[in-house]
Amino acid sequence: MKKITIDPITRLEGHGKIEIFLNDAGEVENSYFQVPELRGFEKFSEGRLAEDMPQITQRICGVCPEAHHMASTKALDDLFHVDPPSPAKKLRELFYMAFYVTDHTTHFYILAGPDFIMGPESPVAERNILGVIAKVGLELGGAVINARMQNHHIIHMLGGRAVHPVFGLPGGISKGLNEEERKEVEQIAKDSVEFAKLSLKVFDDIVLKNKEYLDMVLSDAYTHRTYYMGLVDEKNRVNFYDGKVRVVDPDGKEFAKYAPREYLDHVAEHVEPWSYMKFPYLKKIGWKGFVDGKDSGVFRSTPLSRLNAADGMATPLAQAEYERFYSTLGGKPVHQTLATHWARLVEILYAAERLLELSRDPEITSPNIRTIPTATPDEGVGIVEAPRGTLTHHYITDEKGIIKKANLIVATVNNAAAVNMSVKKAAMALIKPGKKITEGLLNRIEMAWRPYDLCLACATHTLSGQAPMEVVIYNSKGEVVERLGQHLRP
Amino acid sequence: MNFEPKIVGFCCNWCSYRGADLAGTARMKCSPNVRIIRVMCSGRVEPTFITKAFELGADGVLVLGCHAGDCHYVEGNYKTMRRMPLLKKMLGQLGIEDERVRLDWVSASEGDRFVSIVDDMTAKVRALGPFKNNSKEAKHG
């Protein structure tokens, strides 16, 4: 096979890259999902002060710093053996719910939405937020922008900064809410609930009522039978901020349920020489390569996974949607990757409802937001559900609380193997010998990983930014046939 | 070829610089490796001078002030006494050996003490070998 010379120049677009190789017959031989950067947080965290970790590790990702800030802060509670006052916990969760609303909204309307609302094969020029607004109307457009800004406002108010919050401390938080602020939050929460309902209606009208889309969602090209992971509360309902990690097998049966401290018994990471990103898998099953099914340790950790891994939602409206979700898609678990978009909307609704509950909690304006740690720090693990998956921070310190070892299993990374597989499967299904490769077709391949809402900044705690991804297709002679990029559209 | 360290020395105008002068006046012999820069008070020596010296290729830095209580400016040398240990702690984190940076006290009448400090430091730094942290490797950052 002719040597393909890929000097860095030919791959300088963006930070993630997928290479697809065709065989002589012009069929897809194989594909590789590569991440070309590393920053080494696990190493340079060593020697830092434990309490600085929420602010240091969130620099892994400026797209979802709130998730890292939270996971890290919770790891510190565990590390210093300190239990924050209940108002502090509620304020953290409130902050986190606001974050969920903005983050999911961004993804659905700005990244994924266009594919459905405008249609997978609509012209690139229209396949973006502006096109979406044009189609669904300014009212919804305004609602989208409003939902993002308002909830960002909550993040700013509590976290201290718009991007990269500073308020997390072992045993609590540095800043609370006063009554005026609470009123603001309550209003934003109400609006957000309405916005979530509206969004679900949009999905209904445009996707579910459209046979063609529904078939696409259910088509095999976008289907993988894998394990699913998600954080659940004591009643096995979806929870983003706290609880235990639950894993269900491809048949939807509980495979494992573990507390943060036990994560090492359940998750392991595989290294490939051709990417800086590692590939997590279920330890008890082992790494069997890039294959799905019950015998492969590959699992997924996405909104869809969280719904599959749970028995329901903790808020009424979201629970109703949850039930409708499974009845519509033919029962649990749902393996269709594209259904992730719908699952994401269900989560927005839950986040908004929970936000409203918390904003009305009598404790929420309490000044009692910190417990000063007194125990000697040693080891701590903190887990939250990041929008893109289960996020684990694990620190070991000396008796002064200086980091000796840090380990991070980051949301997006969980899905590294799945993404690789999804792309290959879609490519195999869509790229046929002799069939012309149109932009639309390439976009359909792109749609295979977009549901994962890949955040490659997270991806290797290591890699930079929301993922613009490049796909390069080579023929059997190693010549580039086609390349395409996925981009976050403003 | 055997390695001769380059050491930058900071002396205060009133005590240690005079101590160094006295060493000369008394024709005491000492290692030529320490090149002295005169400041009015050891309190003027800011940490950047020391990191700058290393950046520019020094193998060691010697800071000499008046003995505690003898400072011409009453307590400038106490400020130095506060800064240097913290700086050394930080340099330690950056892999710079303790012997490469030395703070000591020499009075105007201690030419002999000046000589012994200079010779001792030179010997220690010579033993450590050249300071390099490869920060300047063009391509590799």
Added chain:
Amino acid sequence: MAKLKLALYWASSCGGCEIAQLQIGDKLLKLAEVADIVFWPVAIDVKYKDVEAMPEKSIDVCLFNGAIRTSEQEHMAKMLREKSKVLIAYGACAYGGGIPGLGNMFNRELIFERAYVETPSTDNKEKVFPQTKYKVPEGELTIPEFYDTVKTLGQTVDVDYVVPGCPPEEKTTWLALEALIEGKLPPKGTVITHNAKAVCDDCPRKRDVKKVKKFYRTFEIIPEPEICLLEQGLLCAGIATRGGCGAPCPQANMPCTGCYGPVDGVIDQGAHFLSAVASVIDSNDPEEIQRIIAGIHDPVGTFYRYSLPDSLLRRAKIK
């Protein structure tokens, strides 16, 4: 008049700078009126080869964020310098190395060892490490080279302006963009912020003379709301950090960590921060001084949180 040709790029960074750029919200539209964004990997589908094809200096302004850690990033910085009339280091990573710059306390070997072998969740007995070139059955895959040392953009190419912050506050970003839009760019080398003085000048907390008998860690005390945090023993970088951010962190009861970089004329932010802090230690007794200093457990991480690669020493000496 012809629209400005604007390019935005990231290197070793977290994407927070992109979010910060999006944060200017509706002002984006105002920007769109006067500027065409010709390159923005995160948002716009312009291929690399199109940029490469652009003539020299055909881009009016390039906002570049992120530090330089890999061969790819270095190459990209050089190319964008060549194509751009004005190159702006946007954000703490491009300016001073940022948080990833803390990697300079180690080197590639140590970082790889930790990331791909040592971490408890990693299963890699064969010690497989990512290779810049690797042969797979179907062909050869390559990834960029990972350098030993993180460099700032300024250490890689000539930089015209700096917009500091991790990430820059919305108002700081807009200050720079406004200058661009109105063609009122300050003299080359300017760090663009609302305040050339240190963060203290922005900070509403009350300041008195400084004397510190003990340094506290953020989790150890609940600071008085109105009083300077440093006076309360918290290592607040506000004294050694350029203002213009509005001091949000001290107002959230947390110390400034220095993301806006040094004030003009300061050669080494960390060294100056260190010197100031040490100077106000309230003791003349060597033993007591040592005891007080023992309360500062991580000088590098504290004083050089965002600027180690930009410091005079740039990196640690690895034995």
Added chain:
Amino acid sequence: MAEKKAAKKNDAEPKIGVYVCDCGSNIAGTIDVPQVVDFAKGLNRVAVAREYKFMCSDPGQNMIKDDIKNLKLNRVVVASCSPLLHEPTFRHAVQEAGLNPYLFEMANIREHCSWTTEDHGEATAKAKALVSAAVKRVYHHQPLEAREVPVNANTLIVGGGIAGIQAALEIADAEHKVYLVEKDPSIGGHMIQFDKTFPTLDCSACILTPKMTSAGSHPYIELMTYSEVEEISGFIGNFKAKIRKKARFVDESKCNGCGVCIEKCPWKAPSEFDLGLSQRKAIYTPFAQAVPNIPVIDKESCAYFLKGKCRACEKFCEREAIDFEQQDKIVEVEVGNIIITTGYDPFDPTPITKYGYGRLPNVYTGLEFERICNAVGPTGGKIVLKDGSEPKSIAIIHCVGSRDENYHRYCSRVCCMYALKYSHLIKEKIKADVYQMYIDMRCFGKGYEEFYERLSKEGVTFIRGKPAEVTDRAISEEEKGKLIVVGEDTLLGTIVRVPVDMVILCIALEARADAKNVAQLFSISQGADGFFIERHPKLDPVATMTEGVFIAGCCQGPKDIPDTVAQASAAATRVLALISKGRVELEAAVAVIDEEKCSGCRICNLLCPYNAIDFIEEDEVSRINEALCKGCGTCVAACPSAAITHKHFTTEEIMAEIEGVLV
């Protein structure tokens, strides 16, 4: 970036001249000067580089002046000796050629290089480094204007011994106000305790009391006895002193020194003046001719203060001068100059147990013997033993506490001579045998050697050797009841045992116990021996490192009366010179805060030992009072905003120097 800016600041592009001095063979003997000159020629911005045998000579200086004129140099570097020696010389030279004196820099290639380095190659290499440092530094130099301030014509003199009195009179006679501060109730110091003075043997009191009286009555001298300086602020020409006048419990304005109070006082305490050999009253003047002749009440021994009753003195004082309610007073005075004449402490020989001082009766210190000899002393001038009998033999032991590794390595300079004086006084009064036990006889002063010869003819026995011990353990009949001085006669090389009735220890002169505090108070420095350090041991013996503060007498080191008086006059002259000029140039190399950069963090505020930094609330910035700033640069190094510039020691200048030494 900072460096680029600095370069721009220079108006005219720097044009540097470098001059390397041979200093005869002092430099050229070790350093290859031509090589250094060639090296200098190659340095950036160097227009000319020359070698000359003595740069400090007129031809040498003229060479520089001519080049400045002809070659339009605007920066000058001289590589020669220590700047502490000749920086002023060359600054003056460049100034005469019309250049700002601060556009000059010196490379110390003698003291720091040629004199300390053996290997010629190494020395030459180091010299090059030092020259390149000076050249790189001078490139950044900025012209500075020295500020002038008026000199307050009043003078503060601390210490009322002969030195203080002498200096006070010289200045006062020129009709300038002097504040003479003495911690004891009377001026006079140690000299007034002496009996006779060597070698002339005139009576100490006789020559001193007239000076004391005129000091006491001088219209231009304000005596402040029983007082101590507590605080000094300000700077040359403009000092402020806080002086504590201790309560005497006698109203000076009322007391006429009649002495009735003393007479009537029933309470006694050991006399400090007689070193405890006699008693004085609770209300007392230290000695008859005390100046001022105003008694003080010693609280420690006064019944009224101890038990709350008595007040005898009060009853008998017709002028109602006694005031038990009197409090210490803090007096503030403003002066332009300060002379420190705090004298010495006599060494306490008790620790040298082998000589038995304090253990064996009839072992005395020299100062005690002075009192014993003195007509108004404890024994009325009779040389007697504790039992009142007359000693038949007396041993005088030299160098007690001096020239002794365990105590003071230095020679106290006066002991040999006063020891000889004692023998004379003894021979004069009683016919006892006198043994001088010495290490070396040092009779260097005017008329001293002659005095020594004269004494050796008076039948004094000289034994060379430092005695091992003084004991009362007799080993023979003749030793019974005697003090036996045991030692080696190093001239005969035999062990000698000399039985005597009395032993006099020639104790060392040592720095005052409180010298350290005094040094800190006036910010001057002490040597290893504790005495104050003069600005230059040969060429500036009475000035100190602190402008406007001078030293004279034994506080600078042991010396005899003539030397002390000479120094006192010298110090007075220095002060008078400043007064007659009327103004003084202040340090130009001070620190200034750029208020455009100061964030008002207040880090620097407490760092200044001279309180020169104020925080200006309304502007929220800190500001430096240039007149108070002494240019140490401590605040500069602390400023996290680099908002403070240390003139002539700017960061650019020092960074450039660092770069230079590392070539």
